[in-house]
Amino acid sequence: MRLLEYISVLKKTKLFKNFSDSDIIALFNENNYKIKDYPKRATIYLQNQECKSFDMILKGTVIVKTIDENGKVLTVSEFKTGDTIGGNLLFADCNNYPMTIEAKTETTLLHMDKELVLRFCQMDMNFSSELLRAISNKILIIGTKLKSITMKTIRQQIIEFLANQYYIQNTPEIKLNMSKKEWAEKLGVQRPSLSRELSKMKKEGLIDYDRKTIFIKDLDMIKNYLNY
Known part of the structure; x- marks a missing residue:
């Protein structure tokens, strides 16, 4: 079970700080998560691709960028080990990625499906609170960045x-x-x-x-x- 290699990484985050090793092992099964490696510069998600999982960076750094019709690239933000991706999209009616996600370095991601995320929310109020905080912060980052660029x-x-x-x-x-x-x-x-x-x-x-x-x-x- 490859997840065992990364339990210490999960428990260092605010999302999972209240869960024991046994809680984590019991909730994860082969059908509700994947751990996947991405080489440097690999495209993880294309702009407009459907978001099907809530992801945590177990190792490495990813960048969020957008490319306009003239080929101009804008790097909106970057996220590192312990940060999450997709929380602001997974439960949305329109859940397509508005920007491209790319691996800046060799990266390992934990992909969690929607049902697993809901189970963690039901078990721990702190997980729910931290998930909402992460979603709010990402919306703020994107809004601030776009305002900075346009003005x-x-x-x-x-x-x-x-x-x-x-x-x-x-x-x-x-x-x-x-x-x-x-x-x-x-x-x-x-x-x-x-x-x-x-x-x-x-x-x-x-x-x-x-x-x-x-x-x-x-x-x-x-x-x-x-x-x-």
């Missing part, structure tokens, strides 16, 4: 990113933990558009950069944003 220019989004990283890294020399392509997808723009705006900011003396680092030359730009 801000590319430069405003770049400055917002640099301001956040300046606060986190506590230095004007910002180390990038992603490629320019990944950054562009997070901003919801084409990579050439991001590169053009960075080039403009460099010519204006606001920043300097190489492949892995951006150096903030005009700290007033960041301080003005943080004080906005």
Whole structure:
């Protein structure tokens, strides 16, 4: 029973914290769940694909992205070990994925069917509460991301990113933990558009950069944003 390998992962989450090992083993059977491995960059769910299970990430990282008719990719969010997918869709009347789910790294998912989820909800109020919290958080993440994309220019989004990283890294020399392509997808723009705006900011003396680092030359730009 492969589930035994991951009971410790389940019990570290808020959803399953009140369940004993024996409770979990008793509720799971070969007909109500699957554990499946996905290689890096594998498509887990296509946009408009029907949601048939509530999924928990047992290992790895997945990204939620959408591609418009012009081929522009927007990375809406990413989720890691212990996070869940599909809770906001499984019980909906229209339960098709509005975006594509992709494995950012080698990933292992636990797929639980609807009846199993309902049994956990009936057994434990905490499970129900945490499920609702997860659903609410994902709706908020998507809404906030889309609002950010539609209301801000590319430069405003770049400055917002640099301001956040300046606060986190506590230095004007910002180390990038992603490629320019990944950054562009997070901003919801084409990579050439991001590169053009960075080039403009460099010519204006606001920043300097190489492949892995951006150096903030005009700290007033960041301080003005943080004080906005």
